[in-house]
Amino acid sequence: MGSAFFLLVAVGIIVLFLIYQKKQLQFILEKHELSNQFQKELLTTRLEAQEETLNQLSRELHDNIGQLLSSSKLLIGVTKRTLASPNEELQLAEETVSKAITELRAMSKSLNKDWLEQFNFIENLTAEAKRINATKEFEMTIQHPEIINLPVEQQLVLFRIVQEAFQNSLKHGKAGHISIFVEQNDAHVNVKIEDNGKGFDVSDSSRQGVGMINIKNRAQMLGGSALWQSGKSGTAVAVQIPIPNPIQEIA
Amino acid sequence: MIATLLTAAILSWPANMSNIVIYDVLCLLTSVSLSLYFFYSLIMPWKKMVTLFLCLTQISHFVLSNVIFKTAPLFDSMGYVILSVCIVIMIFMYLHQILSNVTEESLSLNFDFWFVSSQLIYFLGSFIIFLTFNYLTRKILTTELYLEENRVLLTKLWGVHNVLLFLSSLLTLGSVIWIAFHKKLQSS
Numbered sequence: 001m002g003s004a005f006f007l008l009v010a011v012g013i014i015v016l017f018l019i020y021q022k023k024q025l026q027f028i029l030e031k032h033e034l035s036n037q038f039q040k041e042l043l044t045t046r047l048e049a050q051e052e053t054l055n056q057l058s059r060e061l062h063d064n065i066g067q068l069l070s071s072s073k074l075l076i077g078v079t080k081r082t083l084a085s086p087n088e089e090l091q092l093a094e095e096t097v098s099k100a101i102t103e104l105r106a107m108s109k110s111l112n113k114d115w116l117e118q119f120n121f122i123e124n125l126t127a128e129a130k131r132i133n134a135t136k137e138f139e140m141t142i143q144h145p146e147i148i149n150l151p152v153e154q155q156l157v158l159f160r161i162v163q164e165a166f167q168n169s170l171k172h173g174k175a176g177h178i179s180i181f182v183e184q185n186d187a188h189v190n191v192k193i194e195d196n197g198k199g200f201d202v203s204d205s206s207r208q209g210v211g212m213i214n215i216k217n218r219a220q221m222l223g224g225s226a227l228w229q230s231g232k233s234g235t236a237v238a239v240q241i242p243i244p245n246p247i248q249e250i251a
Numbered sequence: 252m253i254a255t256l257l258t259a260a261i262l263s264w265p266a267n268m269s270n271i272v273i274y275d276v277l278c279l280l281t282s283v284s285l286s287l288y289f290f291y292s293l294i295m296p297w298k299k300m301v302t303l304f305l306c307l308t309q310i311s312h313f314v315l316s317n318v319i320f321k322t323a324p325l326f327d328s329m330g331y332v333i334l335s336v337c338i339v340i341m342i343f344m345y346l347h348q349i350l351s352n353v354t355e356e357s358l359s360l361n362f363d364f365w366f367v368s369s370q371l372i373y374f375l376g377s378f379i380i381f382l383t384f385n386y387l388t389r390k391i392l393t394t395e396l397y398l399e400e401n402r403v404l405l406t407k408l409w410g411v412h413n414v415l416l417f418l419s420s421l422l423t424l425g426s427v428i429w430i431a432f433h434k435k436l437q438s439s
Contacts, residue, residue: 005376006418013368016346023353031355 043221047157050214051113058111066104073097106131110163113156121148121155125162125180132178138170144182148189149243154222158191158241161218161226165193165237168211173197173235184243188224191239199230215239256284271324275317278330282309282337285370289341292363294352298344305337328385335378342371360433365426373419380412 076094080086109115110131116124122144129140150158162180169175175197183190212228215237219226224241260280264273286306293299312333345367349358358364387405391397 005379006372006415009372009375013371016350017358020350020353020358023350024355024358027353028355 040221043217047218047221051160054111055113058108058115061104061111062108066101066108069097069101069104073101103131103134106134116156116159117152120152121150121159122146122182124155124159125182128159128163128166129180132166132170138176138178140166140178140180142180142182144180145184148182148184150189150241151244154241154244157218157222158189158239161215161239162191162193164211164215164218165239166195168209169193169195169197169235172200172209172211175235187243189241189243191241192236193239194234194236196234199232199235202228202230256280269324271326272317275313275327275330278327278334279310279313282306282313282334285338285341289345292345293341293348295348298348301344302341305340309333309337325388326384328381328388331381332378332385335374335381338370338374339378342367342374346371360430362426362430365430366423369419369422369426372422373415376415377412380408380415384408 073094076090076097080090080094083090106127110124110128119127125142125144129142132138132140148155148158166178166180169178173195175195177196179192179194181190181192181194215226219239219241222241224239226240227238229236229238257277257280260276261273283306286302286309290299290302290306293302309330312330316327316330345363349361349364384405387401391401
């Protein structure tokens with residue numbers, strides 16, 4: 001009788017232990033999920049703040065510096081008309097200011113979220129390539145499908161990723177040529193940005209700048225990933241973004 | 252603290268004091284000390300109130316049987332039944348608390364859990380033993396027949412009680428060693 005009783009209590013304690021472990025696992029999972037959700041919200045807020053800063057910058061460029069350049073161009077025009085034979089330098093100055101205004105407007109547009117959201121990712125990317133190629137200092141080529149199946153907001157985030165990647169290529173890699181390959185299948189959109197600039201040691205974490213972190217964070221926010229490959233020369237960034245399930249989106 | 256209190260009580264007891272009284276006082280001391288332990292371990296106010304009520308019930312029983320009514324000089328098995336059932340209720344309240352407040356800490360490293368589990372083994376067993384003991388002694392007193400089989404059964408019950416006490420102490424000691432070993436392993 002004593003043994004049976006002891007066995008019964010022991011079984012009871014073991015059952016209690018198992019129930020506790022099950023609850024503990026659930027608790028840890030819930031905590032982990034909450035933490036992930038919090039991190040995601042934090043990331044979204046940070047990127048929204050960045051986007052707002054870019055918007056403000058875009059407005060400043062357009063309304064302030066843009067206006068100053070326009071006034072300068074106007075003054076040059078007025079000066080030209082007052083002169084009987086305008087000299088070559090003045091002509092060159094007018095052309096340079098005109099070019100600066102065009103450049104500035106294009107840049108302002110590429111920074112402005114509201115402007116970019118009017119177009120899809122491919123259209124924005126093509127416009128950006130056109131702007132870069134217009135400088136004649138760099139060359140950018142794009143291979144892309146007609147459209148990509150991502151929601152508008154995600155297309156903008158993807159565009160920011162690509163913008164950040166080629167800014168890195170131009171600024172740090174001193175690249176002369178950048179190739180962008182966009183492709184998609186049923187599940188993912190894949191974007192590869194390759195350049196012929198200076199390479200870097202991908203494993204060296206001290207070489208990872210804010211740009212790379214931003215790319216990673218943005219890709220993570222869309223549930224995707226960003227991977228770098230680099231050697232002594234040339235760098236490739238492969239970004240993979242999952243295409244949301246339409247049923248999940250509705251839910 | 253509980254162990255110190257009980258040991259001090261036993262050591263300071265006069266040599267000519269009746270065993271029955273010592274048993275009663277030990278029952279009271281066990282009750283008060285364990286009630287205090289659960290009172291501070293339990294979080295919910297209603298559980299604290301229940302603990303307080305159970306403790307007062309046991310104190311009342313002690314006062315009634317030893318001071319006011321001064322019942323027959325026999326081992327107070329009913330007092331131990333009340334003690335056991337009260338402690339078991341407190342234990343279940345504590346286990347309920349553990350299951351309601353899950354943390355990331357492993358339960359196997361929680362000393363309180365092992366201590367309470369060992370108390371459960373002892374007091375749940377004691378409850379059944381003392382209840383049977385009470386039934387048998389009442390039967391003997393009523394019929395005034397103290398048969399050999401009754402004597403054997405009562406002796407066996409005490410034996411089982413001692414085994415339970417030993418097992419519960421072993422579990423407590425084992426948990427102390429296990430937790431200390433685990434902590435040492437973690438720190439190294």
